[in-house]
Amino acid sequence: MTAALVVVGLATALQHGRIASASGVTSPAVASPRAAAASSAPAASARPRRTPATPRPTPVASAADLEALALRLRPPITGLAPGAIGDTFAETRGGHPHEATDIVAPRGTPVVAVDDGVIARLFTSVPGGLTVYELSADGAWTYYYAHLDRYPEGLHEGALVRAGDVLGYVGTTGNAGTTAHLHFAIMKRDTESSWWEGTAVDPYPLLRGARAGGH
Numbered sequence: 570m571t572a573a574l575v576v577v578g579l580a581t582a583l584q585h586g587r588i589a590s591a592s593g594v595t596s597p598a599v600a601s602p603r604a605a606a607a608s609s610a611p612a613a614s615a616r617p618r619r620t621p622a623t624p625r626p627t628p629v630a631s632a633a634d635l636e637a638l639a640l641r642l643r644p645p646i647t648g649l650a651p652g653a654i655g656d657t658f659a660e661t662r663g664g665h666p667h668e669a670t671d672i673v674a675p676r677g678t679p680v681v682a683v684d685d686g687v688i689a690r691l692f693t694s695v696p697g698g699l700t701v702y703e704l705s706a707d708g709a710w711t712y713y714y715a716h717l718d719r720y721p722e723g724l725h726e727g728a729l730v731r732a733g734d735v736l737g738y739v740g741t742t743g744n745a746g747t748t749a750h751l752h753f754a755i756m757k758r759d760t761e762s763s764w765w766e767g768t769a770v771d772p773y774p775l776l777r778g779a780r781a782g783g784h
């Protein structure tokens with residue numbers, strides 16, 4: 570009976586991606602794209618709803634965290650026109666919180682990394698279309714770029730990128746509608762977070778203060 574319960578508990582934990590190896594890195598079985606796609610594929614909000622049965626403390630971004638981030642981020646699109654960034658974090662899209670910022674730009678406009686990091690996943694989803702998940706070099710943040718028209722040649726998972734490197738091109742893939750735009754989200758993560766997980770923070774005030782030229 571006890572053993573059965575343990576097995577059930579383990580299966581549940583695995584299902585929800587909560588088993589981490591001793592090093593604190595999520596095990597490959599849990600992080601496999603197949604499993605992720607089947608159980609909790611990222612929505613356009615990049616934040617699939619967690620079932621109520623698996624509460625876990627969510628990573629919290631402190632004011633100091635956000636201040637430091639605002640100082641080092643560069644805009645995901647170079648030479649943004651004033652007003653191109655939508656203050657749309659709190660809006661509801663299709664019954665879900667948007668928790669991202671939409672940046673309108675012509676199709677094909679290069680989308681660049683806002684920060685140094687590593688490509689955690691190149692993922693195609695119904696709502697997000699062609700997407701990039703970039704993990705910041707310090708491991709504290711995930712940057713999510715969605716509705717891309719295409720990726721640049723040679724971009725691959727595991728690639729190290731510098732702020733300003735091209736990650737894709739603005740498009741309308743997924744549920745973007747007819748207006749080409751970049752859907753951009755930032756998630757605060759912790760060592761237990763999988764590539765799609767984290768606590769969404771509003772990119773809008775961060776990007777408004779972002780340096781225009783990068784590093």
Ligand SMILES: [Zn+2]
Pocket residue numbers: 613667669670671751752753
């Ligand atoms: Zn959006």
